[in-house]
Amino acid sequence: MKDNKKIILSGIQPSGTLCIGNYLGAIKNWVDLQHDYDSIFVVVDMHAITLRQNPAELRKRCLSFAAQFIACGIDPKLSSIFVQSHVSAHAELAWVLNCFTYMGELNRMTQFKDKSKKNNANINAGLFTYPILMASDILLYQADLVPVGADQKQHLELARNIAERFNNEYSPTFKIPEPYIPNRGARIMSLQSPKSKMSKSDENENNFIGLLDNEKTILKKIKRSVTDSGSEVNYQNGGEGLKNLINIYSLFSGEKIELIEEKYKNQGYKEFKDGLTEVIIESLKPIQKKYHSLIDEKSYLEKILNEGSTNAMYRSRKTIQKVYRKIGFPQFKS
Numbered sequence: 001m002k003d004n005k006k007i008i009l010s011g012i013q014p015s016g017t018l019c020i021g022n023y024l025g026a027i028k029n030w031v032d033l034q035h036d037y038d039s040i041f042v043v044v045d046m047h048a049i050t051l052r053q054n055p056a057e058l059r060k061r062c063l064s065f066a067a068q069f070i071a072c073g074i075d076p077k078l079s080s081i082f083v084q085s086h087v088s089a090h091a092e093l094a095w096v097l098n099c100f101t102y103m104g105e106l107n108r109m110t111q112f113k114d115k116s117k118k119n120n121a122n123i124n125a126g127l128f129t130y131p132i133l134m135a136s137d138i139l140l141y142q143a144d145l146v147p148v149g150a151d152q153k154q155h156l157e158l159a160r161n162i163a164e165r166f167n168n169e170y171s172p173t174f175k176i177p178e179p180y181i182p183n184r185g186a187r188i189m190s191l192q193s194p195k196s197k198m199s200k201s202d203e204n205e206n207n208f209i210g211l212l213d214n215e216k217t218i219l220k221k222i223k224r225s226v227t228d229s230g231s232e233v234n235y236q237n238g239g240e241g242l243k244n245l246i247n248i249y250s251l252f253s254g255e256k257i258e259l260i261e262e263k264y265k266n267q268g269y270k271e272f273k274d275g276l277t278e279v280i281i282e283s284l285k286p287i288q289k290k291y292h293s294l295i296d297e298k299s300y301l302e303k304i305l306n307e308g309s310t311n312a313m314y315r316s317r318k319t320i321q322k323v324y325r326k327i328g329f330p331q332f333k334s
């Protein structure tokens with residue numbers, strides 16, 4: 001552990017296109033927290049194969065997501081970044097924890113229900129047991145805090161329950177992790193169907209803004225986004241669509257909601273949307289600039305990821321050996 005700092009761990013699946021939902025719900029907080037915590041951020045490629053992926057694209061996306069983490073402000077000098085499949089302890093612990101998780105618990109996972117509805121041609125066992133792999137990601141590193149969006153809350157509760165069960169059965173082995181879910185930004189909604197959350201894997205690209213979307217695309221997507229039949233830029237009286245847009249405006253600009261309402265008091269949705277477009281474009285500009293300068297530096301990115309996985313291998317081995325010893329797997333001196 002670095003300087004006895006508390007540990008944070010979080011991950012993102014390299015599926016679809018990283019979007020402002022992922023940024024405002026998770027990455028933005030990672031960037032702030034990394035200064036005070038021993039921080040670990042994982043590109044969780046093993047999670048991504050619960051849905052079929054094109055191998056060449058998955059490989060490319062892992063590197064691209066890591067570059068986007070750095071472009072958003074994750075500093076490899078402060079934080080470890082690595083690719084999950086490079087550290088075999090994740091799969092190893094997942095197997096053990098499979099035997100400490102009940103079918104009933106997994107059956108209650110709302111994300112499994114949603115995802116299996118959407119993918120009924122491929123409801124594989126991985127999709128069902130995926131929260132156990134997520135618990136392993138967290139518990140392997142003895143994380144204190146897990147900064148995520150609201151959609152991951154249930155998975156975190158399961159991770160805590162599994163850890164407590166194991167600790168009670170043997171002796172304290174795992175730290176019980178706390179979720180870190182921001183008050184605002186934890187649930188950014190889809191631009192065209194604001195009753196559902198914004199998703200980076202949405203088939204309709206107009207539902208999300210990608211971190212790498214160009215100005216024209218952002219303009220078009222905000223223009224098409226759903227507001228209300230009214231015309232007033234008022235949070236309280238607004239429907240889900242308008243509330244979501246005001247929230248996005250506030251989170252990117254750092255301006256309070258009342259200030260935004262005041263700014264657009266005698267103006268309509270068009271002016272508000274123009275302002276919002278500008279705020280998003282300006283906020284994403286430095287991220288995109290950094291990303292484009294990084295993505296061709298393949299050897300630099302690979303070096304960062306190799307350092308990350310070396311560190312992760314060392315730390316995760318400690319936990320896995322402890323677990324193996326406690327459950328009774330023989331360990332011989334070589």
Ligand code: TYM
Nearest residue numbers: 010011012013021022025026134148149186187188197198
């Ligand atoms: P994933 O890849 O779906 O999403 C990555 C992160 O982005 C957050 N997020 C959102 N936040 C606000 N509004 C939204 N519309 C929105 N959409 C996504 C998610 O909450 C998440 O924090 N199972 C996880 C990945 C994972 C993980 C872990 C996370 C694997 N192992 C260990 C933490 C710790 C997932 O599928 O996230």
